[in-house]
Amino acid sequence: MGQNSCRGSQLSRQILEANVNLVGSLDKSDAMLFSRLCGFGFTIAQNFDPLIFNTDHKIYSDAGIHFGGISHLESTGLIQFSVADYYRTGISQKGFVYYFGHPVWIEFPQGQKKHQLPIGQVLLTKAGAELAPLSGAQPREGFVDFVKNQWKRFGIKTEQQTVQSTTGEAESGSPPAG
Secondary structure (H helix, E strand, O other): OHHHHHHHHHHHHHHHHHHHHHHHHOOHHHHHHHHHHHOOEEEEOOEEEEOEOOOOOHHHHOOOOOHHHHHHHHHHOOEEEEEEEEEEOOOOOEEEEEEOOEEEEEEOOOOOOOOOEEEEEEEEOHHHHHHHHHOOOOOOOOHHHHHHHHHHOOOOEOOOOOEEOOOOOEEOOOOOOO
16 A cells, blocks of 8 residues: 555656646747637536637637647647547536536437537647646637537537426526536
């Protein structure tokens, strides 16, 4: 047990040193680019994911996010980039995801066995995920509606259905426990 504990402590120290070195290698423009990228981040199943669906779209280019910048961030080790979409899996059939603390309802079609939520072309690396909360990112106006439209194309509902309860008051789903 003691030897495993020592190895775990040593590994944690090595990871911390690697992240400190990574942060030290970033210049101010890298940090600002990463902060702008994180402005497109949703929290989905306790993961922070920047949702970049198409680097050519105006919503990204207006924020200074483009293919060249994304490729550069990949070279720094903060993100992974793919021309094909990534998906967040293991999600409840319905519930909330969050954009800067703002809940956004999602609901997969009834009967669908696998709940895979498209999250775009970018994944944070371990180092990127650790640095994201420190990035100073700010929410982007209009981005929630943009994402809802993206998800609707995949058949995912983004508006909660309200039903009348037996008392006559409106009820809606609640966020999943966790």
